[in-house]
Amino acid sequence: MSLHHVFDQEFSKPTVFLDRNKIMPHYTPENLLFREKQISDISRIVAVTLRGQRPDNLFLYGKPGTGKTSTTRHVMGGLVKYGQEKDLHIRNAYVNCRTHNKKYKIFLKTLRELFPGQPDKEFQGYSAAYLYEKLVSYVKESKTHLILVLDELDQVKDLDELIYSLTRSNDEIPMGGISVVGISNNLMFKENLDSRTKSSLCQQEMVFPPYNAEQLRNILEQRIQEAFNPDAVNPSAIALAAAIAAQESGDARTAIKLLLRAGELADEAGEKQITDKHVKDARKDVEQEIILEHVSVLPEHEKLVLYTIALLSLRKSGTGMTKLSGESMEDVLYSGEVYEEYERVCKKLNFADVVTARWYREYINQLEMYGLILTTQSGAGVKGQTRFIKLKVDATKIKEVLEKELVG
Ligand SMILES: Nc1ncnc2c1ncn2[C@@H]1O[C@H](COP(=O)(O)OP(=O)(O)OP(=O)(O)O)[C@@H](O)[C@H]1O
Ligand SMILES: [Mg+2]
Structure with a gap:
């Protein structure tokens, strides 16, 4: 068969798709349904730039896929466009912190967004302090209002320093300024923040419901x-x-x-x-x-807990342990045994800061919320009151993925 013929066949193959791109997850539709309130609330907060004021920092959170990224991009796009029409100095930079997970990388990415035409060598190879100066002096000299969207903010390793730098920068900028819109889908993230970071970042906050x-x-x-x-x-x-x-x-x-x-x-x-x-x-x-x-994208110690659960599940499967009632207990773990094993795993993989039993329980809740595990309280009798844990997803797959990330 000629190549031409193969291409011909592929080209004329019937398909259900009219425009496949429009159903890709990264595509943002013009019209975001059921987010009118979030759109107008965010718009109102950032619109103070139109009157020359610096907006409060804003923290957005909600479960995955609830429209946080799309809504934010939609509002920022609108604000920048409106600002251009009115000849105002309003800029927006969008950084995904999953890829840019350190202060240095975030400053670098922000500068690249602000100066799209500039060759990389302008910025690369300098210290975080230098990049920070460059950013602040740009904002200051051009009297710009920069709204920096930090998506997946929970992935930033030196978050306290980053937020501190960005907050402090405004003391040096008499006209204009830098505001942060932080986004996270980790519902526990805010609670874990250092109190100073939290009060800076969460001047305003908003939840995106499922x-x-x-x-x-x-x-x-x-x-x-x-x-x-x-x-x-x-x-x-x-x-x-x-x-x-x-x-x-x-x-x-x-x-x-x-x-x-x-x-x-x-x-x-x-x-x-x-x-x-x-x-x-x-x-x-x-x-x-x-x-x-x-x-x-789970935080490190949640990964470690999940990894432990996968290891223990694999070890246990096939033991055929049965409850007295006859119900199969295969693959079911005791919360206590998981915690003990987690401590051993941390030691073995050189993770020093083992979390307390209280945090461990929070992590278990979080993993359950993500649908990765299932838990039930035991009835009385089995080792007193305890919690059983069952992995809901393929143990081998989880072990493989996490091993790569945790063991390196
Ligand atoms: N209200 C909506 N109307 C139309 N499409 C939506 C809406 N909300 C979300 N989507 C679509 O769903 C997908 C996920 O949305 P988005 O990326 O904004 O979620 P997210 O809250 O940022 O999730 P994550 O926390 O995982 O980053 C995108 O393709 C987006 O276009
Ligand atoms: Mg998102």
Whole structure:
């Protein structure tokens, strides 16, 4: 078969997609549904720049996929555009702290955003202090209001120093200034902050609640119109994808990924319409992918606890331990044994700052909230009152992923 023929076939293959890009998770639609309140609240906070004032720092949090990044980018885009029209010095820089996880890297990325045409050598190789000076003197000399969006802020390693530097910078800037919009999907993050950092960062704060099934269905419908051919998605498949995502987490990203994957499956099977079956089949792939994404951004000691749970589950599976009632106890762990093993794992991998039992319990709650584990209280009798822990995801996979990150 000629190459031309292969390409011809690929080119003319029927597909359910009209514009696949529109159903990719990184695409932000023009119209963000059910976020009117967050949009107008954030807009009002940053709009003080239009009157020459420095906005309060703002901290946004909420579970994954609740629209924090999209909403923030939407508002910032609008503000900068409006500022340009009015000839005001308002700038915005967006930094994802998962990739730029240190003060130095954040300053570097911010300067790159502010001076897009500049060659890298302008900034690279200098100290954090130098980059900081460069940033402050730019803001000061141009009398700019810089709104620095720090997404996935919980990933920053030297956060206290970063927030301190940025807050202090405003003392040196008589006109204009730097404001921070921090974003995190770690619901415990704020509670763990140093009190000075917390009061600077959280001058204003806002929660993004999860979406319910009905809201997710609307979000999906809007996206489907742009991304799929007419009638390519069966309405019942849309409802199913929305219901699954609502039940799991209220996460729009999960819902969108489910439909994307379902579309790919329909195409692979040469079918013209996405049905419930495609969505059900997509579920497994998407869950696995999302879980691994969640795992990779957990704080270090939550990773260590989860890693311990995976190790113990693998060790236990197949022991056939049974409860007196006859119910299988395979793969079920005692909270206490996990904590003890966690301490040993920390020692072995050279993590010095083992967390206290109280924090450990918080971590267990957090891991359960992310759907990575399941816990139940034991009835009376089994070692007194204890909590059982069961890993909900594939132990081998978790072990493999975390080993890479923790052992290096
Ligand atoms: N209200 C909405 N209307 C339409 N699409 C939405 C809405 N909220 C989220 N989405 C879509 O869902 C996906 C995830 O949204 P986004 O990235 O903003 O979530 P997030 O809260 O930043 O999540 P994370 O904490 O994981 O970073 C994106 O593709 C986004 O376009
Ligand atoms: Mg985000």
